[in-house]
Amino acid sequence: MGAHRNVVRGYADELRLFGTPAARAGLVAMVVVFLVLPTVVQDDFWLSVLIYVGITAFGAIGLNLLTGYCGQISLGHAFFIGAGAYVAARIGGELGLPLPVWLLAAAVLGAALGGLVGPFALRLRGHYLAIVTLGLVFIGEHLWRNLTGITGGNSGTPVTAGASLGPVDFGALNLFGEVYSRNQGWFWLVWGLVALVALLAKNLVRTRPGRALQAVRDRDQAAEVIGVRAGRYKIGAFMLSSAIAATAGALFGAYQQFVSPDEWNLLLSIQYIAIVIVGGLGTIFGSVLGAIFVGALPALIDRYSDAIPGVRTGVGSEGFISVFALNQALFGVLIVLFLVFEPRGLAGIWLRVKAYFKAWPFSY
Amino acid sequence: MERVSSTPLLEVRDLTLRFGGVTALDAVGFEVGPGELLAVIGPNGAGKTSIFNCLCGVYRPQRGTATLDGEPLLGRQPAAIAARGVARTFQNLGLFGHLTLVENLLLGRHHLMRTGFFSGMFWWGRAKREEITHRAAVEEIIELLELEPYRRMPAGMLPYGVAKRAELGRALAMEPRLLLLDEPVAGMNLEETEDTARYLLEVRRELGLAMILVEHDMSLVMDLADRVVVLDFGVVIATGEPSEIQDDPRVVEAYLGGAA
Numbered sequence: 001m002g003a004h005r006n007v008v009r010g011y012a013d014e015l016r017l018f019g020t021p022a023a024r025a026g027l028v029a030m031v032v033v034f035l036v037l038p039t040v041v042q043d044d045f046w047l048s049v050l051i052y053v054g055i056t057a058f059g060a061i062g063l064n065l066l067t068g069y070c071g072q073i074s075l076g077h078a079f080f081i082g083a084g085a086y087v088a089a090r091i092g093g094e095l096g097l098p099l100p101v102w103l104l105a106a107a108v109l110g111a112a113l114g115g116l117v118g119p120f121a122l123r124l125r126g127h128y129l130a131i132v133t134l135g136l137v138f139i140g141e142h143l144w145r146n147l148t149g150i151t152g153g154n155s156g157t158p159v160t161a162g163a164s165l166g167p168v169d170f171g172a173l174n175l176f177g178e179v180y181s182r183n184q185g186w187f188w189l190v191w192g193l194v195a196l197v198a199l200l201a202k203n204l205v206r207t208r209p210g211r212a213l214q215a216v217r218d219r220d221q222a223a224e225v226i227g228v229r230a231g232r233y234k235i236g237a238f239m240l241s242s243a244i245a246a247t248a249g250a251l252f253g254a255y256q257q258f259v260s261p262d263e264w265n266l267l268l269s270i271q272y273i274a275i276v277i278v279g280g281l282g283t284i285f286g287s288v289l290g291a292i293f294v295g296a297l298p299a300l301i302d303r304y305s306d307a308i309p310g311v312r313t314g315v316g317s318e319g320f321i322s323v324f325a326l327n328q329a330l331f332g333v334l335i336v337l338f339l340v341f342e343p344r345g346l347a348g349i350w351l352r353v354k355a356y357f358k359a360w361p362f363s364y
Numbered sequence: 365m366e367r368v369s370s371t372p373l374l375e376v377r378d379l380t381l382r383f384g385g386v387t388a389l390d391a392v393g394f395e396v397g398p399g400e401l402l403a404v405i406g407p408n409g410a411g412k413t414s415i416f417n418c419l420c421g422v423y424r425p426q427r428g429t430a431t432l433d434g435e436p437l438l439g440r441q442p443a444a445i446a447a448r449g450v451a452r453t454f455q456n457l458g459l460f461g462h463l464t465l466v467e468n469l470l471l472g473r474h475h476l477m478r479t480g481f482f483s484g485m486f487w488w489g490r491a492k493r494e495e496i497t498h499r500a501a502v503e504e505i506i507e508l509l510e511l512e513p514y515r516r517m518p519a520g521m522l523p524y525g526v527a528k529r530a531e532l533g534r535a536l537a538m539e540p541r542l543l544l545l546d547e548p549v550a551g552m553n554l555e556e557t558e559d560t561a562r563y564l565l566e567v568r569r570e571l572g573l574a575m576i577l578v579e580h581d582m583s584l585v586m587d588l589a590d591r592v593v594v595l596d597f598g599v600v601i602a603t604g605e606p607s608e609i610q611d612d613p614r615v616v617e618a619y620l621g622g623a624a
Contacts, residue, residue, distance in 0.1 A: 011496045200485040207484035207491045208470075208477045215460045215471050222458030225420050226538060227446030227475030236481055282462070 057291035062244025068281035071217030076136035082264030084249025092161025110246025118238035144261035156260030280345025379428035406595035451540035461520030472537030
């Protein structure tokens with residue numbers, strides 16, 4: 001006879017990711033939304049917003065592992081994202097290798113670059129590490145503008161990487177006689193990968209290496225004394241985070257089909273910092289929430305700029321702030337507001353709401 | 365007190381540590397037998413915690429040796445020394461504040477586990493098996509130290525006395541051969557001190573661990589210790605059983621000053 005309540009009978013039960021009926025219901029809901037959404041929302045504008053949000057969520061999970069879990073601040077995320085995009089351009093586009101190959105190649109290159117930067121984290125912390133990683137963005141911009149053979153220089157490069165996984169081409173899906181648009185296919189591809197990397201990241205943070213990362217964040221010297229090699233985990237976190245960032249960059253390039261060096265600037269790094277802070281440092285779910293919130297904002301503002309008072313929609317038109325400047329300012333405002341009022345981010349708000357309903361009708 | 369074994373577990377010889385012109389430890393030597401509880405006492409700044417920091421690999425002493433079961437400890441990385449069976453607690457708490465009590469204890473078992481980045485990410489298989497085995501081992505410590513009500517509480521939110529006990533638990537989770545306790549009852553009231561003494565006695569009885577205890581609470585030291593080392597300005601001024609130490613005029617002078 002099955003138990004009526006959600007009883008934990010052993011450690012294996014306790015360790016399940018979706019252990020409660022509510023969590024399982026949530027999982028089912030997410031899967032349904034994932035499968036059905038592109039067939040309901042067929043509008044290309046909305047689908048492309050969702051795809052960019054998905055790619056951003058993917059990259060934000062990487063930054064959250066580094067900054068949220070391991071406590072290493074990095075302003076260099078844009079550099080790794082850019083590097084990944086060029087891998088997609090050259091290995092996926094030029095050489096015409098299939099999707100898994102260029103994704104993996106981007107991850108490997110990202111890990112290698114992260115491994116080069118990681119050792120700085122052994123000597124520097126806090127603001128100093130932020131400055132060093134900030135330097136990466138500018139070194140990157142120089143490289144991207146001058147390595148014309150790889151990046152196309154200032155004028156950018158087309159990315160013609162294919163999105164086929166075996167017989168399934170996400171760029172032109174044809175399933176059971178139904179033909180789907182490129183955006184529909186890419187929605188499934190990107191959000192499927194987000195789910196995959198979120199699962200891997202969640203597994204990581206609840207096992208030995210993830211605990212070690214968090215121990216290093218909380219107290220690196222105490223971590224050393226109880227047997228955690230803090231340096232190794234700092235470098236590991238940098239490599240993993242950069243690998244994820246580069247993979248996100250590869251997806252970004254392949255979806256956008258054209259990339260130029262202007263895209264990998266400091267603003268992109270700050271956007272990612274805003275996402276992990278708004279979403280919630282040290283939570284995987286928060287990275288996705290933050291990406292949806294922060295990532296969708298610029299697109300929405302762009303779309304509805306004529307309806308927002310004071311926003312200039314074109315040169316010489318009315319208003320005191322351009323769409324671009326408004327977006328930039330919003331990231332700053334969001335970072336400040338969340339740090340002051342809700343340091344645990346959207347994930348913290350979510351936890352509070354959940355706790356409220358769990359205890360309902362009692363207040364705690 | 366009978367000496368059970370003639371070969372000591374820990375042997376410290378000629379340990380000398382200088383910070384610039386200040387000699388924190390000056391040719392300090394002592395030994396700890398298997399299962400023995402050695403107390404290190406001395407006024408503030410005598411170098412008690414410095415000894416721990418040398419043994420753990422946090423400080424690099426200029427001179428001296430320390431061997432655990434004949435294996436040299438000094439010159440190794442802190443994590444390597446931890447893996448060789450030296451565990452410690454910190455004077456002002458070294459718990460990981462954002463992690464739960466169970467996660468803190470599991471971190472104590474970090475060096476006994478093998479899951480790396482890749483096997484951790486893929487969960488099914490080794491990572492899961494390891495998590496379950498070590499979770500069970502941690503539960504025994506939770507039981508021994510009566511930490512059951514706090515399992516899922518973030519360590520940063522534990523009451524002070526419980527946090528101290530949790531730190532002892534994390535050190536025990538490491539399955540050490542030698543346990544270094546840095547002021548385990550500092551800041552505790554009488555009742556909490558008595559509780560801690562009871563837990564320490566229980567740990568000794570159940571696990572037979574060798575321990576070094578740095579403590580200012582003299583009644584605790586005199587009740588628990590097999591032998592006492594007295595340190596003053598980095599120099600060992602007396603070593604002996606508690607009863608001998610209590611009446612030693614040099615010790616009285618170090619503590620109360622020359623006029624006493």
